[in-house]
Amino acid sequence: MAAEITIHLVKTFPGRPPIRARIRYPVEGATVLILFGPSGSGKTTILRSVAGLEWPEEGTIRFVSRVWLETASGIRVPPQERHVGYMSQDYALFPTYTVTGNIAYGLSHLPSAERKKRVDEVMELFQLRGLEQAKPRELSGGQQQRVALARAVAPRPLLLLLDEPLSALDAPTRLHLRDELRVLLKQLALPSIIVTHDWAEALTLGDVMAVIRAGEVLQVGAPIDVFSRPQNADVARVVGVETVVKGRVVEATGGMLRVSVDGTALLALEAESIGPDVFACIRAEDVVLEQGRASVSSARNHLTGTVQSVTMLGALARVTLDCGFPLVAMVTRSTVEEFKLAPGLVITAAIKAGAVHLVSRQEA
Numbered sequence: 001m002a003a004e005i006t007i008h009l010v011k012t013f014p015g016r017p018p019i020r021a022r023i024r025y026p027v028e029g030a031t032v033l034i035l036f037g038p039s040g041s042g043k044t045t046i047l048r049s050v051a052g053l054e055w056p057e058e059g060t061i062r063f064v065s066r067v068w069l070e071t072a073s074g075i076r077v078p079p080q081e082r083h084v085g086y087m088s089q090d091y092a093l094f095p096t097y098t099v100t101g102n103i104a105y106g107l108s109h110l111p112s113a114e115r116k117k118r119v120d121e122v123m124e125l126f127q128l129r130g131l132e133q134a135k136p137r138e139l140s141g142g143q144q145q146r147v148a149l150a151r152a153v154a155p156r157p158l159l160l161l162l163d164e165p166l167s168a169l170d171a172p173t174r175l176h177l178r179d180e181l182r183v184l185l186k187q188l189a190l191p192s193i194i195v196t197h198d199w200a201e202a203l204t205l206g207d208v209m210a211v212i213r214a215g216e217v218l219q220v221g222a223p224i225d226v227f228s229r230p231q232n233a234d235v236a237r238v239v240g241v242e243t244v245v246k247g248r249v250v251e252a253t254g255g256m257l258r259v260s261v262d263g264t265a266l267l268a269l270e271a272e273s274i275g276p277d278v279f280a281c282i283r284a285e286d287v288v289l290e291q292g293r294a295s296v297s298s299a300r301n302h303l304t305g306t307v308q309s310v311t312m313l314g315a316l317a318r319v320t321l322d323c324g325f326p327l328v329a330m331v332t333r334s335t336v337e338e339f340k341l342a343p344g345l346v347i348t349a350a351i352k353a354g355a356v357h358l359v360s361r362q363e364a
Contacts, residue, residue: 003027005159005191009049009059009069011042019056019215021046025208027064029189034206034223036196037238042215043195044089044163050193051086051161052079063159082159085152085190089164091144093136099123099147100132106155118154125187126150141169142177149181153188160185160192166201178204179360199241203227203279203359211235224279228326242284242318242328246361249275256300256353264324267300268356279359284318286355287329290348291339299350303327307345310336317341321349 007023019042025033035043048054050061052068055076061069068077093102103122107115123129126146136144145165152160165181166174182205185192194205202209202223209223211230219226219235227244230236251258252270259266259280266280288299305321317336319329327349331341339347 003064004062005033005064006060006062007046007050009046009056009061011045011049011054011056011059016040017215019045021210021212021215021217023210023217023220025220027191029191030186030207031191032185032205032207033191033193034196034202034209035193035212036199036202036206036209037212038197041212043197043212046212047161047163047193047195050159051084052077052082053086066158083155083157085155085157085160087148087152087160087162087165089167091136091148091168093144093148093151095136098133098135099128099139102136102147103151103154105151122150122154125153126184140173142173145169145177149184153190157190160188160190162192162194164195164197166196166198181205199227199239199281200357200359203244203281203361211238213238227281240283241281242330243280243282243287243326245280245325247278247280247358249278249358257358259356259358261325264303266351266356267353268358269353271358274358274360277361279361281357281359282327282351282355284328284330286351287327288350289319289329289331289335289339289341290350292348297350298352300353301349301351301356303349303351305347305349307341307343307347309343310341312336321347323349 005025005027007021009021011019035046037043045054049056058071059069067075068082069075100119104115104119107118128146131143166178169177178201196202206223209226210220211218211226213234219231224244227239227241230239245261247259247261249257250260255270257268257270259268259278261280303323305323305327308320308322311318315333317331317333319331319341321327329349
């Protein structure tokens with residue numbers, strides 16, 4: 001029987017919808033679960049419940065063979081006995097401690113020599129050499145994040161819990177450290193649960209993703225499956241990106257990247273630290289439908305597709321095309337009527353290169 005994590009809980013708060021989470025998924029050495037949803041949806045409460053920092057009124061939390069919570073049997077394992085690593089959104093570094101002191105904080109149970117050895121190992125892993133005596137205020141945002149992560153990992157936890165680990169960083173640093181964090185998590189071979197509301201982080205970091213809204217878990221699955229095949233309209237509204245497909249960068253020239261998606265070529269703007277394996281992400285409102293080829297168009301992508309379905313949504317319509325890969329467009333009702341959009345119709349989809357957003361992925 002495969003090892004699993006089970007999270008079933010009910011947690012109530014005054015004046016807010018109750019959190020009713022049911023998540024169960026197989027876990028291996030480096031499996032990353034993403035808790036994804038808007039602010040206030042209950043993601044952090046679920047994470048803190050797994051850590052033992054929140055106590056649900058009802059529920060069960062199991063990690064492999066360990067039962068951390070089972071309210072029906074009166075089992076409530078305290079945080080310090082769960083052996084998890086926890087990193088909060090603001091990092092919570094001790095301002096008067098050095099980098100070494102912060103990392104060593106959770107190692108007081110070890111003899112002095114072992115504690116020093118473990119701190120040295122973690123300093124090396126997280127590229128913190130030369131900062132041993134620095135205080136948090138002397139570090140950059142990226143360095144603070146690495147110190148906080150190193151402190152969480154140093155005691156060799158069974159499970160790593162990260163609450164919005166990149167949100168405190170500026171955009172360029174966040175982009176760089178997103179890929180770096182994925183590599184580190186794989187190197188650590190440590191199961192992790194990460195809270196985020198950023199879809200690019202979810203795709204980059206996650207193996208499994210739970211979409212949460214108003215305390216309810218709406219869908220659980222591989223991130224690309226959830227983004228590209230939301231099981232209902234509520235999930236589609238939360239994830240917000242209608243087309244997410246796997247691709248491979250095959251050429252870079254003139255500031256453009258040519259990406260092959262199941263044999264179909266897409267042009268995207270060149271970006272740093274991208275490829276060769278990517279997710280190509282396109283929002284439905286960035287897809288323009290044309291009959292034939294428009295005489296004047298700044299779009300670099302003109303894809304011939306066959307209409308698979310047309311779903312009316314009031315004044316708008318969601319149109320799904322087969323362009324060699326599934327592509328979703330959002331158009332007006334008048335466009336549906338003018339083009340006589342219906343299943344089987346062949347039409348052109350125009351997409352600007354800047355609207356094709358590439359996110360790095362690691363090929364299994």
